[in-house]
Amino acid sequence: MLCGESLYTKCGHDRAQHPYIVQKMREVARFMIKVKELSKSVKTLEQLCVPQNFVLAITACKEVSSYNADSNLFKTPSLALKIGYSLKKACQISLGQSLMSGDTVTERNVKNFIKLIDSHWRTNISSKALNTLQQARWNKGNTITLTEDVMALQKHLRKQESKEKLRKNANTADWKVLAETLLCQIILFNRRREGEASKLLLTVYEKRNVKPPNQDVVKSLTKLEQQLCSELTRLEIRGKRGKKVPVLLTKDMLTPNDVLNGSREKIGLTKDNPYVFAKVERSTHIRGSDCLRKYAAVCGAKDPKSLISTQLRKQVATLCQIMNLKDNELDQLAKFMGHDIRVHREYYRLSENTIQLAKVSKLLLSLEKGSEVYKGRSLEEIQFSTDGMDTSSRVLKRDIDG
Structure with missing residues (x-):
């Protein structure tokens, strides 16, 4: 006790x-x-x-x-x-x-x-x-989420018409659908941990910073970046281990959110429930993992099981290897994801099976041709044909130029 x-x-x-x-x-x-x-x-x-x-x-x-x-x-x-x-x-x-x-x-x-x-x-x-x-x-399937699956889920979520229905007639069923779809969209867009987005507090949303960004900083940005600053809204929520983590909301997310908050009393939501994505019958919040699992199963994705917040976050970290971001850009991404740069490099940037098969295997097969053949070349510059390659002995039968 x-x-x-x-x-x-x-x-x-x-x-x-x-x-x-x-x-x-x-x-x-x-x-x-x-x-x-x-x-x-x-x-x-x-x-x-x-x-x-x-x-x-x-x-x-x-x-x-x-x-x-x-x-x-x-x-x-x-x-x-x-x-x-x-x-x-x-x-x-x-x-x-x-x-x-x-x-x-x-x-x-x-x-x-x-x-x-x-x-x-x-x-x-x-x-x-x-x-x-x-x-x-060990040897467990560990593939990242496909971009086309994410797009399929986003397209399915946008098809839900509960926002207009809720405006015309406030009812529990449409409120729940709108809350679930909006929560999924926020998790997908921000690659946030589902528990962090699910616990978004009503007071945090209402007191979000609506002031324009610092003009001195804005002048140093590109035209596209300046436009994004005016289009998106940033708010801060409680993350893992009490860390402050940001959430970005587009204009398409703000309108449904306002509709949700304006309908709370009409559907009989208890006033002591502090969450934006509240459960109607209890003083707690909707689980983001349940919402993602529910809509991933019906959106037509090839691998719906991969549409979870952990895999979505890992997808971003893995694509960073392909993009080869600069150190300062990587620092910004790590802060946005809610962890320091060491954790990002050691855990979230683990090489996927595809990366290892493509990059490391090229190096190993190239070494069998001798160091003189590839001297001074990077992995991107090394090219050869796999026709006639003996996979059992790992010996290339053709010359690099052949």
Whole structure:
């Protein structure tokens, strides 16, 4: 209960975090049910957090996460990792309670239990769970979203006529359709994380900056860039880990948004719901992932499963490699995406299968012709014919000019 109270104190003010709190409580509860099955003497989490019961905690964690000793793999490795974090957090809470109450016995036991977690939990649980997660990613299909699929989804979203229907007759069905389609359009256009766009607050939208941009900066821009500054509206929302991230809205997005906000009272939306894309029946927001999945399935896309916010963000990062952006341009993109440049280069700019097959294979095959043939040339300048290429031995039978 103290663990749940601590989580609620930290993020209970955000209703969107309530399911997360419930999830963490259920994880610890499942773990403790397994502990009680293995030992009749341990009844509470506090009784478990003593050095004598560390092996019991390891065993219970393995069983609740379906650990296979023969393959050294977990069926649910993420659960094993989460239990480790929650168990250490519970120990820290218990340590704080013992310090405040002057209970030196509990203090000593919990401190020693934390030392065991720091020294032995990784060997017995964490390293094996991480190894399971890494192996699951090997040879997994990892293609980026096709541009034509994005265009197909955008075209389908624009066909929805709920905006005019809602103006003429405010009703819940049309309000929901307009909210879902507009949310999808914002995620698609900005390549925003779906959770960030879904939590757009009504106060943030209403207090958006409508002042014209700085004229000194505008003069240094191209004619197209100056036009875009006047056409688009920028607002800032809360992103991952509390970071400030921007969202750009076109004029085609502002009008439907105003229609949505103007119809809230007419459809009976509760006043205490702070979200722009609110759920009519509850004081929470519409999930962007559900909206994308719903409309991707009916828009005629070749690969509807790839039309999710994560893949859309990765599409932008991968295309940056093709465009070869300058460092300052890459910095601006990374800030807009909501992460620093190091994360962008190490994680979001991972080489796709197509890039590796095309670029790296060209280099490897070229090396078999000898260094003198390609001396002083870049990968773009290297050209040869694949006719007659022996793929088994990787030997080119023709000359580079042939």
